[in-house]
Amino acid sequence: MTTAQLSSPTTGPAKHPLHPAHTPTGQLAFGVFFQGVNSSTIWRLPESGDQVAFESFETLARTAERGRFAAFFLGEGLRLREHRGVPFELDVAGRPDAQTLLAALAGVTEHIGLVATQNTTYNDPVDLARRLQTLDLLSGGRAGWNVVTTDNAWTGENFRRGGYLDHADRYVHAEAFVQVAEQYWRGAPIAHDGAHYSVRAQGELPRSAQGRPVLFQAGASPAGQDFAARTADVIFSPHGTLEAASEFRRAIVERTVAAGRDPGSVKILPGAEIILAATEAEAEEKVRWVRDLQIGPEQAIALLEQYWGRDLSAFDPDGPLPDVPPEVSESGVTRGAGFQFAKAEELTRSWREEAAAKGLSILEFARAKSGARRGEFTGSYDAVADRLAEFARMGAIDGLNITPWLVPSGIDDIVDHLVPRLQERGVYPAEYAGSTLRENLGLPPV
């Protein structure tokens, strides 16, 4: 962990000069990210709630509102993840349709933004734009759309169009898709003839209180960053250290200015997991406990099997990494975007070397490599508040998109202990700034 370095008072603007065009607001906004699948959410605890019941979503959203969170996000996957050709059994699986659920949440919440992750490859732009605008109108201007792309034929097997898109094409297509949606929201006549299909339509719904849904985008690749700088209101970034976040801010401000936009018109909210306790020592203990529950021996073996492409159940999770070669040259596409396209032979060799050098067992290595390993925002209430205040002061980020490790009570301690400390430090809102998501994120009007 780099926590000591991050909380050091010598870390400051001089060491991380950000872009001259960008003026930090010094304020943070929080979102809660209900991913709904994978190992980030612990399901083994008795206090872990139903992952599908509306009560779970409602409880979490209401808690977030109590903590003045700007947004409630839902993830999306359009095919059940598989492991060696069988639906993956060890992690949370199965969730409701994001927008259908958010339409219901719109009626039982008052302030919080409602953001649906929705794919541009397997949706029709006018249909999706209409659904998003329905949500925006139902919620009084609180809708957001997390624009994601996919290009794998495996997911495409569930859809009419199939996996028709080349990897190189996906942002080209996504940008055209967003343009069609924006025309729809403006009520403009649409006559789009693209490489993949043609659209004739006209938006017919009234403007929402915030003009149109807020656009979120998550691409970290250069193509993804360019797309985000041209089109997004908010970027999810995977950068949890102050240094990496500052680098990312510089890159995004540069691209935003190059795209002819005001540098303050694109907000950055890294995804984060927050694990808190009263003292640093207790927090460290809690992090270990959370990791143990997130990644058990079964998940550790399964994680390696993704890359080895073969049955590794004979290997001891407490022993060294398997000394057998992988059976596939490219790892599967079925565990999710983060696991795709790695060359299995190179990767497994480098992993064996890395684990041996660090003296890590399969289990320890899997915990270090798994998706929920971000540990930058763990610690005592006060230390994490100090660290986040530094992020805000620097202008490295505009907030965090927090994945709770427990549903539905996983943000209770954040709301009860961290939020008040951030408010005392003047970096977090005491009240909602307005009635729309756009206002609560500090975005300029459209």
Add this chain to the structure above:
Amino acid sequence: MTAPAPRPAPAAETAPTATTAPAETGGAPDGAGPEAGPPVLAVDLVTAPSLLEGLAELARGLESAGAGALTLSDGGLHPIHLAAHLAPLTEQIALLPRTDALYVEPFHLATQLMSLDHLSDGRAGWLLQAETDPAVPAAVGREVLGLEASAREAADVLGAVRAVWDSWAPDAVVRDTERGVYVDASRLQYADVEAETFAVRGPAITPRSPQGLLPVLVADTDRAAAGERVAGELADARALDVDVSVGARPERIAAQIAAAGPVGLVRLVGLDLEADPLGTVAQLVGALRGRGLIAEAPSHGSTLRTRLGLPAAPFQPDPARRADRARLSREEAA
């Protein structure tokens, strides 16, 4: 209706064989099984943006006035999302979006509708519509289908949607902390639908919804475009359309119901929301219920299937579509 051949009674009595094609499951000819009581009274709301103001109050008022169901007809706002919005704001009333089967992705449609069933604790249904407005296919870059093709497509989509709904056993989420298993893949199955114009693989990304298979009805208005196969054979019931924009006299409506034959839903269309909609509905409910022409107010927690007299929809496992078949074949090979 003339049944082409004797069919086994639906679901409860006869478990369909493993080879039953997805399109054949779940339907009940003309909907009215022997246990079917009087139809459920539904009020149709058109999803125009002007409806938004006071929507929750209106829905709760109609529920109190004794309406058994709301149908949401497309007037701009997405009918499924409007139904979902009303789910936590109401308690008893059934929610049926009247929405298109043709120019949508069947997988999305299935997921949205089963999510509505989760949100409403089993109060959801689908009023299947086969779109005839050419603006709808143009918006998704497709050609408008002729009547014959649209009827075929509607049947294929209905079969696909049901196959997706039926892809998780009710007990597939096992949460076995001892073995570290959250979901049991042997209790999931692929949809494996290969229709003429599309294919859907499955399984659903959503666990089985409370009703398993949502009741699918076709309104009289949509009967021609949906086709006789869907409206008469595959749907669970018929929705009788009663136009109340020309006046809501109980005698006239009673005569219509009596003349209609077996229907699952009596759907009041064209209710004047400017006048006294709650009073009108309360008066009609009183008069029709007094004559035994519409169902009693639903008991708390009953599903729409129950209210329509439909048998419970058991999970129908098909060994050929088992989601863990890859594991089984590995074990055989070993």
